[in-house]
Amino acid sequence: MDNISFNGTLRFLQNQIGLPCACCGRTVLSEKELEALAKKIVPKKGRELANFLTPYTDYFDNPIKREPLDKLIACASDERFANEGLKGLALRFNIFYENTPLNILRRLFDSILYSADHIVPRSEGGLNRQANYLPMHRACNSDRFSDSYEILAQKKPNFVENIHKALREIYRRIVVDKSGKPKYKINLDESYIENAADPLRQQGINVNMDFIKRI
C-alpha cells in the first residue's frame, strides 16, 4: 500500500545504490556509497588522491557547486603536499570545518547526494507519499524551483527519458527483489510504478509502462 511517510521513503531509497536521477539521469550518490567512498579514500595521498577524486567532478554541471572539489584536487596535485591525505589537505586549506573523512566528503558532495523530489509539489497539494517521489540529486531538486515537470521537459531535452530511466531501474529492483535474489534491497511495492503515473500525469508527463516494465 502507498502509505509510507516521507521519512520512511527517504530512508529506504537512501540505501539504494546508484539509482539514476530522474532529472539529469546520472547516478545519485547515497550516504552508503559515500561511506564506501570515504573508506577507499582514507589511505590515499597527494596526486593519487587527486586522480581518485577527478572522475567525480563529472557529477557537477555547475562550476560553482564543483568549486570545493576542484580546489581540493588542485591542492592534492601540488607536489609540495605529496604526502598529505584528504583530512590534512582539507584542514590545511581550511576548506571544511568538520574533519572526519566522511564529513569532508559529505560537504564536498552535498549537492549530488540523494533527495526525493515531490512530483506534485507540496505547495500544489502534493502528498508525502511514495508514489509522489522520484529520486533526484539535491542540486537538481533545488534547481527545479517551482517549475512543473511539463516546463522542465521543455527546458531539459532528456527529462522525460530520465524519468523513465529512473522508474525502470526502480521497477527492475522491485522485481529482482521478488525473485528471491535481493542484490538490491528495495522496500517499494510494485504498485509504486502504477501509482506514480498519476502525479506524473498531473504534471504533464505520460509514462510508457511498456518501456518501464521491459526487463
Ligand SMILES: [Zn+2]
Ligand atoms: Zn541530477
